[in-house]
Structures are given as C-alpha cells and as structure tokens.
Amino acid sequence: MISNQILQSTIDGLKGITRVDLCVCDTEGKALATTFPDAEDHEVTIMAFVDSPADSQVIQGYQFFKVFDEHQLEYILLARGSGDDVYMVGKVVVFQIQSLLVAYKERFDKDNFIKNLLLDNLLLVDIYNRAKKLHIDISVRRVVFVIETKNENDSAALETVKSLFAARNKDFITAVDEKNIILVKELKPNENYEDMEKTAKVILDMLNTEAMTKVHVAYGTIVNEIKEVSRSYKEAKMALDVGKIFYSDKHVVAYNNLGIGRLIYQLPMSLCRMFIKEIFDGKSPDDLDEETLTTINKFFENNLNVSETSRQLYIHRNTLVYRLDKLQKSTGLDLRVFEDAITFKIALMVVKYMNYMESLNN
Amino acid sequence: MASLSLKNISKVFPNGFIAVKDFSMEIEDGEFVVFIGPSGCGKSTILRMIAGLEDITAGEIYIGDRLVNDLETQERDVAMIFQNYMLYPNLSAYENMAFGLKMRNIGRDEMDQAIRRAAEILDITSILDKKPRTLTRAQQQRVALGRAMAKDPKVFLLDEPLMNLDEKLRCQMRREIKRVQEKLGATVIYVTDDQREAMDLGTRIVVMNDGVVQQIGTPEELYEKPANKFVAGYMGTPQMNMFEARVEQDGKRAVLCFSDHRVLLNEERSAPLLEGGYAGKEIVCGVRPEDIHTDREFVAANPDTRVEAVVQVYEMLGTEVFLHFQVSNTGFITRTGTESEARPGDTIAVCLDTTRIHLFDKSTEITISNR
Numbered sequence: 116m117i118s119n120q121i122l123q124s125t126i127d128g129l130k131g132i133t134r135v136d137l138c139v140c141d142t143e144g145k146a147l148a149t150t151f152p153d154a155e156d157h158e159v160t161i162m163a164f165v166d167s168p169a170d171s172q173v174i175q176g177y178q179f180f181k182v183f184d185e186h187q188l189e190y191i192l193l194a195r196g197s198g199d200d201v202y203m204v205g206k207v208v209v210f211q212i213q214s215l216l217v218a219y220k221e222r223f224d225k226d227n228f229i230k231n232l233l234l235d236n237l238l239l240v241d242i243y244n245r246a247k248k249l250h251i252d253i254s255v256r257r258v259v260f261v262i263e264t265k266n267e268n269d270s271a272a273l274e275t276v277k278s279l280f281a282a283r284n285k286d287f288i289t290a291v292d293e294k295n296i297i298l299v300k301e302l303k304p305n306e307n308y309e310d311m312e313k314t315a316k317v318i319l320d321m322l323n324t325e326a327m328t329k330v331h332v333a334y335g336t337i338v339n340e341i342k343e344v345s346r347s348y349k350e351a352k353m354a355l356d357v358g359k360i361f362y363s364d365k366h367v368v369a370y371n372n373l374g375i376g377r378l379i380y381q382l383p384m385s386l387c388r389m390f391i392k393e394i395f396d397g398k399s400p401d402d403l404d405e406e407t408l409t410t411i412n413k414f415f416e417n418n419l420n421v422s423e424t425s426r427q428l429y430i431h432r433n434t435l436v437y438r439l440d441k442l443q444k445s446t447g448l449d450l451r452v453f454e455d456a457i458t459f460k461i462a463l464m465v466v467k468y469m470n471y472m473e474s475l476n477n
Numbered sequence: 478m479a480s481l482s483l484k485n486i487s488k489v490f491p492n493g494f495i496a497v498k499d500f501s502m503e504i505e506d507g508e509f510v511v512f513i514g515p516s517g518c519g520k521s522t523i524l525r526m527i528a529g530l531e532d533i534t535a536g537e538i539y540i541g542d543r544l545v546n547d548l549e550t551q552e553r554d555v556a557m558i559f560q561n562y563m564l565y566p567n568l569s570a571y572e573n574m575a576f577g578l579k580m581r582n583i584g585r586d587e588m589d590q591a592i593r594r595a596a597e598i599l600d601i602t603s604i605l606d607k608k609p610r611t612l613t614r615a616q617q618q619r620v621a622l623g624r625a626m627a628k629d630p631k632v633f634l635l636d637e638p639l640m641n642l643d644e645k646l647r648c649q650m651r652r653e654i655k656r657v658q659e660k661l662g663a664t665v666i667y668v669t670d671d672q673r674e675a676m677d678l679g680t681r682i683v684v685m686n687d688g689v690v691q692q693i694g695t696p697e698e699l700y701e702k703p704a705n706k707f708v709a710g711y712m713g714t715p716q717m718n719m720f721e722a723r724v725e726q727d728g729k730r731a732v733l734c735f736s737d738h739r740v741l742l743n744e745e746r747s748a749p750l751l752e753g754g755y756a757g758k759e760i761v762c763g764v765r766p767e768d769i770h771t772d773r774e775f776v777a778a779n780p781d782t783r784v785e786a787v788v789q790v791y792e793m794l795g796t797e798v799f800l801h802f803q804v805s806n807t808g809f810i811t812r813t814g815t816e817s818e819a820r821p822g823d824t825i826a827v828c829l830d831t832t833r834i835h836l837f838d839k840s841t842e843i844t845i846s847n848r
Contacts, residue, residue, distance in 0.1 A: 271580045274580070275576075275580075278565040278567070278568065278576065279563060279565060279566075281565065281566065281567040282566035282567050313561065316560070316561040317561040317562075317563050319561070320559035320560060320561040320562060321561075321562070321563055323525075323528070323530050323550075323557065323559060324556075324557040324558065324559055324562070324625075325576065325577050325580070325624075326580065327529075327549075327550040327551045327577075328550065329530055329531075329550075361492060362492065363490045363491040363492045363494075364490040364492060364494045364496065408493060409493075409495065412493040412494065412495070413495075416494075427687055463493075467491075467492070
C-alpha cells in the first residue's frame with residue numbers, strides 16, 4: 116500500500132539518524148527499499164524467517180523483524196548488526212512503518228468514503244458513522260469544485276491541485292472518472308461565494324500556467340452538512356454541463372449563476388422539439404448562414420440597439436435593417452420587438468441544448 | 478527567445494460570441510508588447526490562443542518559424558503568469574520553481590542550474606529554502622516570476638499579473654519586470670487594462686475593443702496620434718475632453734463652432750478638414766487636459782481659441798490641479814499648476830491649444846487630423 120519511494124525515504128531518514136543500515140522486503144524476500152547494496156542475498160533466509168513463528172531473530176549479523184498490519188504480515192525488516200542498540204533501532208523502524216500503514220489506510224479509507232459520499236452510495240446512517248470513525252467533521256460548511264481537464268488521467272493537473280491545497284488537510288481531492296478532478300473544500304466561517312470564485316480562478320490559472328492544460332472549473336452551492344456534499348457535487352457537474360452548452364466563453368462556472376441556461380437544461384427533449392417546430396416550422400436555426408447568425412448575436416449583445424450594432428458590425432444601418440427584415444420574412448419573428456427577440460433567443464439556446472444532448476447520445 | 482507572427486487570427490466561441498476578429502501582427506524577438514482594452518475586448522483571448530489554451534477559429538500563429546496552431550501548450554515553449562497565481566504553500570521557493578520543471582521531466586542538474594540562474598537575476602537566492610508564508614508579497618511575486626523564468630521559454634505570456642497587488646508594490650514589480658525583460662532580452666506579451674502600466678512597460682501597445690484592434694503603436698504614437706476616438710479616450714488620465722462641433726470655413730482656415738463659441742484653427746489643422754469636405758458638417762473634437770490653458774499670457778496671446786467657462790470642481794493633487802469646468806452644456810477638465818486661483822463658481826477664460834487638437838469623423842470616429 117505504501118509506495119516504495121516512501122519506504123525508501125523513511126529508511127534513508129532513519130539511517131541518517133541512527134547510522135544503522137536497513138532494508139525492507141516483501142514476504143517473498145524481494146527488497147522494496149534498502150540502504151545497503153547486497154540486500155538480494157538474503158532472499159532464502161527471509162523466506163525461512165517468514166515461515167518461522169519468531170517475530171524477530173538474529174541471522175548472519177542482521178536483525179530480522181516482522182512488520183504486521185492488523186495481524187497480517189506485510190513486510191520483513193532487516194537491520195545490519197546484532198547488538199541491543201540495533202535491536203532497539205529495528206523496533207523503532209517497525210513501529211514507524213506500522214504507523215505509516217495506519218495513516219495510509221486512513222487516507223485510503225477517507226478517499227473511498229468521499230467517493231462513495233459523492234456518488235450517493237452510502238446510507239444516511241453510514242455517512243455519520245463512517246465520518247465519525249474517520250475523524251471527518253459532520254457539520255461544517257463545504258463546497259465541491261469539479262475540474263474538467265482536456266486530457267484523461269492528467270497526472271500533472273492532479274498533482275498541481277493536490278500541491279495547491281496540501282496545506283489544508285481538511286480538503287479532499289479525489290477523482291471518480293478519468294476527466295474530472297474533484298475538490299471537496301472545507302470553508303472558513305467567513306468565506307462566501309466571492310471567495311469560491313477566487314478559488315476557482317486560482318485553480319484555473321494555476322492549471323493553465325503550471326500543468327499547462329486546458330481546464331474548466333465549476334462549483335456547486337455551499338452546504339452545511341456532510342450528507343449534502345453529494346448535492347453540491349451534482350450541482351457542480353450540472354454547472355459544468357450548462358457552461359459547456361451555453362457559456363462556452365467562460366472557464367469558471369458557478370451553479371448559482373447559470374441564468375436562463377439552468378431552466379433550459381431541465382427541459383425534456385420532446386418539449387424542446389415541439390417548441391422548435393413551432394418557432395422554425397421544421398427548419399433549424401443552424402441552417403441560417405454565418406452572417407445572419409453573427410448579426411443576430413451582435414444585435415442581442417447590444418440590447419437590440421440598431422445604431423450600435425451596425426457600428427460594431429461596420430455596416431450601414433439600412434443593411435442591418437434589411438437583414439432583420441429578411442429574417443422576419445423567413446421566421447415571422449421581428450427581433451426589434453422585445454417579445455419576438457426573447458422567443459428567438461430562447462429558441463437558439465434550446466437548439467444548442469438539443470445539439471449537445473444529441474452529441475452525447477451519438 | 479523568439480519572434481511571433483499572428484496571421485488573420487479569429488476566435489468565435491461555440492455560443493456565437495466573437496472574441497477576436499481577423500487580428501494580424503508581427504512581434505520582433507525581444508519586444509515587449511502590451512495588449513490593452515476594456516474587459517471583454519479579446520485581449521486575454523489572444524494571449525490564451527498564443528499559449529494554446531484556446532483553440533483558434535481561423536488564422537495562423539508562428540512562434541519563431543514554427544507553426545504552433547495544432548501544438549499543445551507544453552509543446553509551444555511558452556511560460557505564463559496569470560492574475561490569480563499562487564505559490565504552493567507546502568513547498569519552499571526552490572521547490573515552487575522546480576515544480577513545473579519536474580512535470581516536464583527536466584534532469585536534476587539542468588533544473589538546478591535554471592532555478593539558480595533565475596534566482597540570481599531576481600535576487601532571491603537567499604530565500605530559496607523558505608516557505609511562501611514566510612516571504613513578503615514582493616518576494617512571493619518574484620518567486621512566481623522565477624517559476625516562469627526557470628522554464629527558459631521562447632515567449633513570456635503575462636495576463637494582468639500585478640492586478641491583485643497594491644499600488645506601491647505594483648509600481649515596484651513593474652520596474653522589476655521591465656529590468657528582467659531587458660536583461661534577458663525576452664519576448665513578452667503582456668495583457669492589462671491599466672493604461673499607465675501599458676505606457677510604462679510596452680515598446681509597442683495594441684489597443685483593442687470589441688475583438689477588433691483599434692491601433693498598434695508606440696506609447697508616444699498612441700498618445701499623440703490616436704487613430705480614432707476610442708483610442709484617444711482610452712489612453713491618458715484624465716481622459717481626453719471630447720465635444721461635438723460644426724465646421725465652418727473662413728478663407729483657408731476652418732472654424733469649430735459649438736454652442737455660441739467659435740474656435741479658429743490654424744491652416745495646418747484646417748487643411749485635412751477642408752480638403753476632406755467637412756465644411757458645414759459635424760465632427761468630434763478632442764483636447765487633452767494639458768492642452769487647455771488657463772494662464773493669462775497664453776489666453777491673451779490666443780484670442781482666436783478663447784472660450785468662457787464656469788469652474789465646477791477644484792481638484793488639488795499636490796503637484797498639480799485638475800479644474801473641472803463647463804462650457805455651455807459640455808464638461809471639460811484641465812490640468813494646471815497649483816498657482817491657479819480659479820475656484821468653483823468662478824467664470825474664467827480658457828484657451829484650447831488648437832495646434833494639438835484632435836479631430837474625428839462623427840460617424841466613423843476615425844481621426845481626421847492624424848491621417
């Protein structure tokens with residue numbers, strides 16, 4: 116469970132303090148970490164020691180120790196020398212490795228717990244019991260961030276996020292699929308949505324500049340209890356989706372700031388199809404040429420202001436009026452009239468939503 | 478370091494938002510180019526396209542002589558510092574600088590050399606083993622700068638990196654960035670919405686609005702010869718005074734008429750107006766605050782450009798004074814010396830320096846005087 120690098124750095128550190136050479140082997144005699152070169156020579160001896168009932172033994176100038184994890188033999192430790200001092204050092208190292216095993220297990224358990232919590236795989240009673248056992252605060256404000264990376268299993272991105280939040284051991288960083296990194300962040304009492312926006316932007320900018328990867332960051336609402344964390348996660352996932360469909364120019368999307376996209380995202384497809392058929396009479400706004408679409412978008416951006424839109428499009432006012440008249444003829448909607456404009460705007464958004472849902476099904 | 482070539486770059490987001498329209502520019506090796514413009518004008522999008530963080534809808538980007546359109550960010554040999562940077566709290570300054578290099582699998586010796594070289598230039602060698610929380614804000618900013626420098630990139634891309642700093646530290650870091658850029662001979666693309674920062678840092682400035690380049694030029698060119706009304710209004714603090722006037726002809730000279738005032742232009746300023754057929758038409762005029770004079774000698778010497786004004790606000794800034802005044806219904810602001818005796822409510826005579834007046838077409842807003 117513990118990586119070989121961690122074992123190596125542990126025995127390197129302990130050798131630096133005690134000046135006793137150490138080696139950690141698995142139960143088949145293979146050296147996992149060692150401070151001396153001829154560790155492989157002891158394979159046969161180790162196999163014999165594993166089968167013996169002794170917990171420690173001196174063989175050929177080395178102290179052999181068994182390292183257990185909840186009564187299960189995990190490692191064999193070799194300490195060079197046969198004196199009492201070496202025996203003592205060996206016991207200390209065994210204790211240290213056992214503590215590491217407990218810590219790693221707890222971290223692993225926490226990670227599993229958080230994953231199951233996010234995915235709604237736990238009964239309410241289990242949530243409270245396991246949280247208590249893992250020393251996770253039950254009633255504290257938290258928010259979930261979902262970070263979608265362009266590449267699957269982006270280890271550089273994961274490493275960057277972990278390092279950014281390493282100082283805060285009450286935050287959890289995990290992944291439930293290949294493209295998303297999830298941060299469950301515990302909040303200080305005075306932190307609010309403005310702080311969440313800042314955190315999201317820090318994550319975005321740091322992943323862009325350090326991991327050099329394209330990402331989208333979304334976050335849910337702030338929840339007060341651990342049982343609500345999965346809700347915040349689902350909200351963040353939805354915000355990510357809604358952002359992709361309607362706000363593709365934004366890299367950070369907050370669930371509490373989804374605008375009209377939030378409503379359209381909830382519509383059943385059958386209703387969408389009926390609405391679009393009614394508005395465009397079987398045609399699709401995707402059939403509109405690029406020039407018309409640009410004109411429409413600019414007109415909306417400028418709050419239906421003909422003069423400003425024509426100025427920004429570098430066209431004569433009459434050209435814009437002609438284009439709007441032409442659109443009115445083909446759709447029956449006059450974008451200069453507020454009600455028609457809002458119908459058209461919603462129709463465009465519904466079409467975007469339908470296209471997105473269809474692309475998921477294909 | 479490398480040159481940069483941007484050819485007919487456009488960016489249209491899938492939701493139809495046009496962020497950048499047909500942008501072209503050649504950037505020399507070692508140039509410090511600043512992109513400036515209001516929020517949402519497309520300046521950051523261009524930087525992100527150069528970095529490879531945003532797909533390009535149309536056009537080509539070359540770093541050196543390499544077309545990078547389809548290259549991932551890691552392959553483009555760029556380093557970035559963005560507005561919301563942060564140092565890894567549990568890592569020392571050295572480890573912070575090493576973090577990105579480790580991810581790129583740079584060898585230990587090469588990495589150590591790069592970090593120590595950057596640290597030496599930034600004068601942070603003595604704090605390399607310190608954790609971020611023990612560093613001052615300026616030292617943290619230097620480490621962030623060092624993190625980018627250690628990557629030894631061909632181009633530095635900086636997006637409002639000083640935005641979150643207080644004014645004093647901002648000035649200090651601005652000087653630091655300039656010093657480092659000159660020392661390294663680095664090609665830098667810098668995005669900001671602070672025109673003082675742009676004027677201070679840029680060898681060339683790109684002014685953008687609504688995804689379209691308004692003007693590219695040196696700080697002096699942008700200030701002295703703005704290409705349009707937007708650039709004229711955007712560059713300079715306080716903003717250029719703008720007012721509408723009707724052009725009349727008086728022999729070889731043009732007269733600007735607004736309200737019941739008549740300002741006679743010299744022949745040189747009149748020529749583009751009269752030759753352009755603006756006589757009898759409305760135009761937009763712009764005068765910088767320092768080009769409106771209140772001192773008696775200047776007013777006496779220039780009776781042709783004298784107007785009566787009512788002082789509304791007297792703004793004392795220590796070394797200079799801003800006088801806000803009204804001419805008919807138009808508000809003006811002038812920069813004057815502290816010896817000015819004008820106070821709110823006073824009617825004073827002011828003179829426009831018509832040799833420095835800017836004239837713009839009313840419908841296209843393009844310059845008439847600086848063509």
